[in-house]
Amino acid sequence: MNQIDTEWMREQCESSGISVANDLSSSTITVINSCAVTSGAEKDVARWVRKAVNAEKDVIVAGCITKDYADRLKKEYGVSAFLFGGARKRIVTALNQIASGTDVVKWTETADLKFSGITGMNGRTRGFLKIEEGCSGSCSYCIIPVVRGRKIISRPIEMVIDDVENLLSGGYREIVLSGTDIGSYGKDLGTSLYELLRQLIAIDKEFRIRISSIGITALDSNLISLLGSVKICRHLHISLQSGSDKILSLMKRPYSAAMYKKKIENLINKIPDIAIGTDIIVGFPGEDDKEFLKTVSFTMDMPFVYLHPFSYSPRKGTNSYDQPFEKSAQKERVKLLKDIVNKKNIKYRKRFLGKQVRILAENEHSGRTSYYFPVFLQNRLKRGDFYDVTISNVTDHDTGAAIL
Numbered sequence: 001m002n003q004i005d006t007e008w009m010r011e012q013c014e015s016s017g018i019s020v021a022n023d024l025s026s027s028t029i030t031v032i033n034s035c036a037v038t039s040g041a042e043k044d045v046a047r048w049v050r051k052a053v054n055a056e057k058d059v060i061v062a063g064c065i066t067k068d069y070a071d072r073l074k075k076e077y078g079v080s081a082f083l084f085g086g087a088r089k090r091i092v093t094a095l096n097q098i099a100s101g102t103d104v105v106k107w108t109e110t111a112d113l114k115f116s117g118i119t120g121m122n123g124r125t126r127g128f129l130k131i132e133e134g135c136s137g138s139c140s141y142c143i144i145p146v147v148r149g150r151k152i153i154s155r156p157i158e159m160v161i162d163d164v165e166n167l168l169s170g171g172y173r174e175i176v177l178s179g180t181d182i183g184s185y186g187k188d189l190g191t192s193l194y195e196l197l198r199q200l201i202a203i204d205k206e207f208r209i210r211i212s213s214i215g216i217t218a219l220d221s222n223l224i225s226l227l228g229s230v231k232i233c234r235h236l237h238i239s240l241q242s243g244s245d246k247i248l249s250l251m252k253r254p255y256s257a258a259m260y261k262k263k264i265e266n267l268i269n270k271i272p273d274i275a276i277g278t279d280i281i282v283g284f285p286g287e288d289d290k291e292f293l294k295t296v297s298f299t300m301d302m303p304f305v306y307l308h309p310f311s312y313s314p315r316k317g318t319n320s321y322d323q324p325f326e327k328s329a330q331k332e333r334v335k336l337l338k339d340i341v342n343k344k345n346i347k348y349r350k351r352f353l354g355k356q357v358r359i360l361a362e363n364e365h366s367g368r369t370s371y372y373f374p375v376f377l378q379n380r381l382k383r384g385d386f387y388d389v390t391i392s393n394v395t396d397h398d399t400g401a402a403i404l
């Protein structure tokens with residue numbers, strides 16, 4: 001999401017005649033597009049602010065940052081401007097005001113996705129599109145609804161189609177659809193993600209769509225019926241967070257482990273080779289060894305091919321903020337889950353040995369499959385083009401392929 005917002009701001013600046021520097025030393029004003037998802041991400045923002053201030057740059061902080069944290073940055077480092085949430089659309093005005101010596105700027109605005117269209121992603125082989133913003137969920141650990149908004153705001157279908165056409169004309173062959181909660185896409189417009197995908201796959205060009213991440217509750221039979229299309233990547237990231245019903249309920253996640261399992265089984269029944277990745281939070285308040293072992297056994301049972309484990313960190317402004325948690329156990333729990341899923345990943349990739357798959361070339365000798373894993377080749381490739389390749393070898397970390 002933040003990459004898309006950054007790219008959108010870059011395009012706004014460039015089309016207003018503001019030149020965008022790619023490194024700190026050659027800039028006059030530094031824009032830091034922040035993330036507040038974890039306390040680690042917030043510390044990274046402070047590190048970048050410190051670096052820019054030490055280099056005597058004016059600083060604008062945009063994006064997902066809480067008001068409390070912004071106050072700290074202002075007090076400690078004298079940050080010149082904050083563009084909270086949808087106020088990033090004022091980036092050009094903020095830059096001009098700071099350049100003309102105006103005092104501190106602080107704007108807060110609801111996102112307006114009519115302004116989010118982009119035509120390219122600087123230096124990337126995939127085009128990213130934000131189709132939705134906001135989440136009406138109430139997960140007890142999550143600060144996102146506070147910083148990104150609770151209201152679902154979707155980009156109208158006809159605008160997304162134009163964005164996709166623009167990206168395709170710009171040479172992109174894979175479009176990543178992204179949002180805070182894209183399963184809720186269209187609820188504000190009387191439409192749905194199903195309808196958007198249905199219209200996108202009808203575009204008569206050679207390309208593929210990747211869905212960045214989706215909540216398990218959005219995975220109904222209608223949507224699954226479209227996911228088998230050759231124009232949709234065989235890959236979904238579906239957050240689990242815990243395999244224990246007690247912890248899921250404390251987290252206020254809107255599903256049980258059994259419901260998650262049932263939906264994944266339905267998906268795998270229809271699309272057996274789909275790659276499923278997930279997030280798990282370890283050390284959430286209330287998670288002791290017994291509850292964690294439920295997550296371990298659930299993870300062993302599920303066809304995950306990769307896993308992003310997060311050590312729980314309390315975020316001020318969330319319901320779980322004040323609750324005690326087992327910090328000392330987190331490192332070991334993360335490692336255990338990673339080891340389980342790494343083995344599943346190798347087994348999954350071995351299923352493709354001798355099979356033909358389509359890759360999008362990312363470099364001269366590597367590309368990415370629809371199933372999200374990268375492959376490496378001796379053949380020389382043209383970045384951004386599709387190739388049909390045969391998987392020739394699988395090691396613990398890499399997958400080899402050749403054009404036959």
Ligand code: SF4
Pocket residue numbers: 135136137138139142143144145180181215
């Ligand atoms: S679904 Fe839950 S974790 Fe995801 S953004 Fe919404 S509140 Fe946060």
